[in-house]
Amino acid sequence: MKHFLSLENHSVEDLEAILDRAAQLKSERKRTDFRPLDRQTWGLLFAKSSTRTRVSFEVGIHELGGCPLFLNMADLQSGRGEPISDTARVLGRMIDGAVIRTYEQQDLLEFANRSRIPTINALTDQEHPCQIMADLLTIREKLGTVREQTVAFVGDGAGNMAASWIAAAKKFGFGLRIAAPRDFWPKQTDGRPLSDQIILTSDTAEAARGADVLYTDVWVSMGMEAEAEEREERFRRYQINRETIAATGKSPLVMHCLPAYRDKEISEETLEDHQQTIFDQAENRLHAQKGVICWLLNA
Ligand code: CP
Ligand code: NVA
Numbered sequence: 001m002k003h004f005l006s007l008e009n010h011s012v013e014d015l016e017a018i019l020d021r022a023a024q025l026k027s028e029r030k031r032t033d034f035r036p037l038d039r040q041t042w043g044l045l046f047a048k049s050s051t052r053t054r055v056s057f058e059v060g061i062h063e064l065g066g067c068p069l070f071l072n073m074a075d076l077q078s079g080r081g082e083p084i085s086d087t088a089r090v091l092g093r094m095i096d097g098a099v100i101r102t103y104e105q106q107d108l109l110e111f112a113n114r115s116r117i118p119t120i121n122a123l124t125d126q127e128h129p130c131q132i133m134a135d136l137l138t139i140r141e142k143l144g145t146v147r148e149q150t151v152a153f154v155g156d157g158a159g160n161m162a163a164s165w166i167a168a169a170k171k172f173g174f175g176l177r178i179a180a181p182r183d184f185w186p187k188q189t190d191g192r193p194l195s196d197q198i199i200l201t202s203d204t205a206e207a208a209r210g211a212d213v214l215y216t217d218v219w220v221s222m223g224m225e226a227e228a229e230e231r232e233e234r235f236r237r238y239q240i241n242r243e244t245i246a247a248t249g250k251s252p253l254v255m256h257c258l259p260a261y262r263d264k265e266i267s268e269e270t271l272e273d274h275q276q277t278i279f280d281q282a283e284n285r286l287h288a289q290k291g292v293i294c295w296l297l298n299a
Contacts, residue, residue: 213252
């Protein structure tokens with residue numbers, strides 16, 4: 001049984017194969033006779049809000065011939081305390097695949113183990129691997145290759161997107177700089193560099209210097225709303241704006257996983273200047289996820 005729960009679990013060859021498949025599915029989107037999910041129902045179990053992930057999976061599953069079933073976890077009995085292990089064993093007998101957005105990675109792993117159906121991580125507090133696949137697809141489209149780029153991530157270095165970038169950099173071997181306040185550096189470090197290839201700094205301009213890609217994410221992730229005021233104060237210098245772009249000394253790709261909070265993690269003018277890349281990136285969620293599903297099914 002194949003799952004897509006964490007980038008860590010997959011070889012770079014598998015990840016490249018998913019990206020190749022995604023690019024092919026994108027170029028053949030109007031092809032109607034490819035229905036690997038024919039007569040299948042895939043459940044989307046979401047415990048957090050979503051626009052892009054929900055819609056791209058619902059549309060993608062439909063385009064691959066299957067039926068998507070959206071289940072707000074607050075409305076399920078799990079919202080009243082039914083253990084994830086029981087939900088998984090029930091759904092595993094009824095649906096053919098699961099796409100899960102929740103808080104703890106551990107709950108996702110438990111669902112995958114107990115349900116015995118292909119399970120996809122649609123974001124946890126720890127990782128957002130589907131987003132990274134769309135991001136890598138976008139970089140490949142715009143810059144030709146991922147491996148030779150230097151990516152600067154500016155903002156919450158301890159969040160799920162920074163962790164996913166670290167996992168991707170380790171797999172693909174590209175350079176990664178993370179600019180964040182020291183106590184928001186990735187959790188797996190105690191302030192030490194992760195490797196020569198992955199550099200941590202509290203200086204946004206230093207991270208940006210020479211970068212080919214500038215990337216940011218919200219300062220306040222879902223579930224962290226109680227820390228919003230403190231975070232907005234602490235992250236004030238960690239914004240992508242025209243100054244950050246000038247610090248690269250290049251014309252970098254500017255990327256954002258969205259939703260974007262204007263004049264917080266990205267300036268309004270920078271978001272608008274780079275809207276073509278950012279909304280291509282959002283569209284690529286659809287193609288990348290279809291690539292993941294086909295890879296899971298060997299289709
Ligand atoms: N980037 C992303 O995952 O967006 P949603 O929260 O809207 O799904
Ligand atoms: N880090 C953000 C990503 C949103 C797509 C969050 O978890 O809310």
